[in-house]
Amino acid sequence: MRSIADVVGASGLSGYAIVALILFFLAFLAVLAAVLSPARSSYYERAGRLPLDDLTPQTPREP
Amino acid sequence: MNARLDSFSYDDAIVRKFLFATIIFGLVGMLVGLIIAVQLAYPAANFGPIFAFGRLRPLHTNAVVFAFAGNAWFCGAYYATQRLLKTRMWSDKLSNFHFWGWQAIIVAAAITLPLGYTQAKEYAELEWPIDVAILIVWVAFAVNYFVTLTKRRERHIYVAIWFFIASIITVAVLHIFNNLAIPVGPLKSYSIYAGVQDAFMQWWYGHNAVAFFLTTPFLGLMYYFLPKAADRPVFSYKLSILHFWSLVFLYIWAGPHHLHYTALPDWASTLGMVFSVMLIAPSWGGMINGLLTLRGAWHKVVEEPVLKFFVLAVTAYGMSTFEGPVLSIKTVNGLAHYTDWIIAHVHTGALGWNGFLTFGMIYWLAPRLFQAPLFSKKLAETHFWVSTFGILLYVASIYSAGITQGLMWRAFDETGRLQFPDFIETTMRLMPMYWVRVAGGTLYLAGTVIFIYNIVMTWKRRPAAYDVPVVTAAPLDLSTPEPHAPAGTGVYARFVGLGWHRRWEGMPLFFSVMVLVAVAVASLFEIIPTFLIKSNVPTIASVKPYTPLELAGRDLYIREGCFNCHSQMIRPFRFETERYGDYSKPGESVYDHPFLWGSRRIGPDLAREGGKYPALWHVRHMENPRSISPKSIMPSYPFLLTNRTDFDGIQKRVDAMAMLGVPYGDAINHANQMARDQAALVAADIEKNGGPAGLADKEITALVAYLERLGTDIRQPAATAAAPAATAAATTPAPLKAGGN
Numbered sequence: 076m077r078s079i080a081d082v083v084g085a086s087g088l089s090g091y092a093i094v095a096l097i098l099f100f101l102a103f104l105a106v107l108a109a110v111l112s113p114a115r116s117s118y119y120e121r122a123g124r125l126p127l128d129d130l131t132p133q134t135p136r137e138p
Numbered sequence: 139m140n141a142r143l144d145s146f147s148y149d150d151a152i153v154r155k156f157l158f159a160t161i162i163f164g165l166v167g168m169l170v171g172l173i174i175a176v177q178l179a180y181p182a183a184n185f186g187p188i189f190a191f192g193r194l195r196p197l198h199t200n201a202v203v204f205a206f207a208g209n210a211w212f213c214g215a216y217y218a219t220q221r222l223l224k225t226r227m228w229s230d231k232l233s234n235f236h237f238w239g240w241q242a243i244i245v246a247a248a249i250t251l252p253l254g255y256t257q258a259k260e261y262a263e264l265e266w267p268i269d270v271a272i273l274i275v276w277v278a279f280a281v282n283y284f285v286t287l288t289k290r291r292e293r294h295i296y297v298a299i300w301f302f303i304a305s306i307i308t309v310a311v312l313h314i315f316n317n318l319a320i321p322v323g324p325l326k327s328y329s330i331y332a333g334v335q336d337a338f339m340q341w342w343y344g345h346n347a348v349a350f351f352l353t354t355p356f357l358g359l360m361y362y363f364l365p366k367a368a369d370r371p372v373f374s375y376k377l378s379i380l381h382f383w384s385l386v387f388l389y390i391w392a393g394p395h396h397l398h399y400t401a402l403p404d405w406a407s408t409l410g411m412v413f414s415v416m417l418i419a420p421s422w423g424g425m426i427n428g429l430l431t432l433r434g435a436w437h438k439v440v441e442e443p444v445l446k447f448f449v450l451a452v453t454a455y456g457m458s459t460f461e462g463p464v465l466s467i468k469t470v471n472g473l474a475h476y477t478d479w480i481i482a483h484v485h486t487g488a489l490g491w492n493g494f495l496t497f498g499m500i501y502w503l504a505p506r507l508f509q510a511p512l513f514s515k516k517l518a519e520t521h522f523w524v525s526t527f528g529i530l531l532y533v534a535s536i537y538s539a540g541i542t543q544g545l546m547w548r549a550f551d552e553t554g555r556l557q558f559p560d561f562i563e564t565t566m567r568l569m570p571m572y573w574v575r576v577a578g579g580t581l582y583l584a585g586t587v588i589f590i591y592n593i594v595m596t597w598k599r600r601p602a603a604y605d606v607p608v609v610t611a612a613p614l615d616l617s618t619p620e621p622h623a624p625a626g627t628g629v630y631a632r633f634v635g636l637g638w639h640r641r642w643e644g645m646p647l648f649f650s651v652m653v654l655v656a657v658a659v660a661s662l663f664e665i666i667p668t669f670l671i672k673s674n675v676p677t678i679a680s681v682k683p684y685t686p687l688e689l690a691g692r693d694l695y696i697r698e699g700c701f702n703c704h705s706q707m708i709r710p711f712r713f714e715t716e717r718y719g720d721y722s723k724p725g726e727s728v729y730d731h732p733f734l735w736g737s738r739r740i741g742p743d744l745a746r747e748g749g750k751y752p753a754l755w756h757v758r759h760m761e762n763p764r765s766i767s768p769k770s771i772m773p774s775y776p777f778l779l780t781n782r783t784d785f786d787g788i789q790k791r792v793d794a795m796a797m798l799g800v801p802y803g804d805a806i807n808h809a810n811q812m813a814r815d816q817a818a819l820v821a822a823d824i825e826k827n828g829g830p831a832g833l834a835d836k837e838i839t840a841l842v843a844y845l846e847r848l849g850t851d852i853r854q855p856a857a858t859a860a861a862p863a864a865t866a867a868a869t870t871p872a873p874l875k876a877g878g879n
Contacts, residue, residue, distance in 0.1 A: 099387050099388075099391075099656075099659075099660065102387065103383065103384060103387045103388075106379075106380070106383045107380060110376050110379050110380050110383075111376065111380075116376075119375040119376050119379075120375070121294075122294050122296065122297075122375050123365075123371035123372050123374075123375035123378075124371050125222055125292065125294065125296040126218070126221075126222060126296060126298070126361075126362050126365045126366055126371075127365065127366070127369070127370075127371065129148075129221040129609075130224075130607075130609050130611075131224075131611065132224045132291050132292045132293075132611050132612070132614070133292060133294075
């Protein structure tokens with residue numbers, strides 16, 4: 076354990092936390108762009124009504 | 139295409155069971171909360187070992203978090219999930235196993251915590267056999283849940299369920315990693331982590347337990363029950379998806395904000411701060427989304443108590459998610475940490491957000507589950523106002539208590555000395571506010587009693603047999619493409635068409651794995667460097683393991699829950715070093731399994747208690763703190779002067795520590811004898827100074843030996859302390875001789 080710690084310790088890993096932070100932020104921006112695009116509005120409109128009917132499935136069955 | 143129709147019914151019996159568990163344990167948890175609030179204002183209300191603050195406080199937190207909020211989450215989730223997926227839970231047996239298993243765990247907690255069995259980690263106090271039971275029950279819940287998802291008859295998985303899935307997965311990960319410990323007895327274990335690492339794991343857990351037990355599941359409930367009660371869809375479904383992903387992406391990173399200015403590496407706490415501040419955006423997005431769902435329906439809020447509860451709950455969510463990031467800013471945290479401010483923050487969330495959302499949900503559910511009109515809308519209305527007023531009193535008084543005490547701790551007079559050097563002065567100033575809190579808590583509890591009466595009376599009006607409606611729906615054929623699939627080609631069109639996202643949504647397992655990856659990656663990036671980078675925890679040559687007797691004393695400190703009132707972490711501020719001594723170094727807690735830094739200073743920090751007073755002082759103080767400090771609110775521990783030390787059990791504990799890598803040297807072979815030898819010395823010193831005789835085999839001696847050791851190693855020159863630490867007789871007299879420093 077100690078030797079692994081030495082090796083990893085010498086490699087200056089803590090900077091990678093910042094890299095991960097940036098990657099996460101980019102991934103988040105991607106979701107943001109996708110969700111906000113107007114293309115899916117009607118789809119979300121329907122999805123949002125899901126809780127209101129307990130008995131009939133909301134997604135149409137027959138293509 | 140599919141001519142077959144399934145007939146099925148929803149399992150509401152399980153929902154009713156969880157509903158009753160919620161109200162029963164809500165009452166118990168709040169009652170214990172009220173008792174400990176009284177104990178802080180009136181210390182005579184501590185009774186014996188069992189009903190003392192240090193043991194009851196974890197009972198209160200565990201009861202309200204895991205028993206009240208937990209059962210509320212399950213109650214709502216079983217109701218909503220079946221209806222959103224248009225299917226019954228996959229296995230009634232597993233649902234019931236989840237229910238009875240969870241209640242058994244709660245009962246086990248209610249018995250073991252007052253008896254002093256604790257891991258000393260906040261919200262993870264339960265000892266290892268109970269932790270194993272939690273894991274088993276959780277796996278049963280998860281299996282039942284995920285199989286139910288695959289049996290669904292609705293293609294899209296509504297956002298509330300995403301929140302439930304993420305919560306189920308993340309809670310499992312948190313629970314497993316924070317509770318890794320090696321058992322040393324049927325109800326005793328030592329954390330495999332020590333010092334800084336243990337603190338880091340604990341607050342990674344503690345913070346995310348708040349996130350994934352008290353926030354995301356309740357957001358799931360909000361996104362289902364608020365539209366239900368308002369009878370209109372959520373204001374913006376898009377916003378709710380954003381809300382979900384940003385919480386999953388950001389929340390995990392924020393944990394280190396609990397450890398600002400401690401021995402935690404600076405980069406880690408800065409990261410925690412940045413992510414915490416970023417959390418404001420999605421949280422407020424969610425709050426606004428909730429409130430705007432009611433647009434055009436505000437007249438209903440006036441008439442409908444259910445909506446009133448929801449509006450206050452969502453507002454409280456907004457307030458506490460604004461305050462959280464503010465508290466994570468280092469300078470604000472420097473003032474607020476260790477004070478009642480944090481307690482006020484938590485109660486805005488717990489009483490307002492979790493409590494009121496639960497009340498609203500149950501008022502809405504009761505008539506439907508019991509198939510009878512609510513007993514009294516007027517009483518529900520009364521409940522709302524009584525409890526709201528209770529929250530206001532609680533929060534206002536405890537905020538002012540926190541800020542008052544924080545400011546008093548750091549006040550210097552014109553000569554540059556601490557203005558309030560006597561800690562108890564800063565406590566006495568809070569007494570009026572502590573009484574107002576008792577009043578606020580009483581009102582909130584009174585509201586809860588009204589609530590329970592109302593629900594029970596509604597239940598009494600139930601029909602002789604519940605009507606179980608049969609639902610018919612076609613099974614879902616996931617192999618056929620979804621109708622209205624997005625048009626358009628090209629990378630961008632396909633990307634924004636969200637085909638990928640919907641495909642994930644169609645594959646709950648894959649979706650869950652993605653959540654797990656996000657959580658795991660964030661956690662690893664946070665945690666690994668702390669564990670592996672040596673420079674993060676510089677070792678200090680003179681810091682040695684506790685002697686066997688001190689280790690036994692430390693276990694008593696844990697058993698009595700002293701860490702609920704005392705921190706052991708002096709921050710690098712002048713007002714702290716003036717009061718307590720040199721600030722705490724990471725290297726000083728490398729043998730602390732578990733760490734005992736604490737999170738609240740109801741009493742003074744003890745990190746450098748060693749050598750501050752003679753042993754006899756501690757004996758008298760522990761026997762009755764008010765004999766020394768007349769206004770003290772610390773409980774009395776006279777039983778420590780009569781309980782015998784379990785010398786025979788010490789060897790096993792030392793061995794366990796040695797197994798975790800603590801360099802115990804000689805003590806591995808004769809811990810028992812070493813402990814007896816040291817105890818004889820301590821007892822002789824007490825007697826010589828005029829104290830009671832015959833304490834050598836009593837618990838008080840072990841505890842005093844531990845207190846006298848605290849924070850002294852760093853003052854020893856490395857050379858003299860280089861002798862094997864465990865040669866008790868050689869190393870301990872130093873602090874014992876010191877009557878002050």
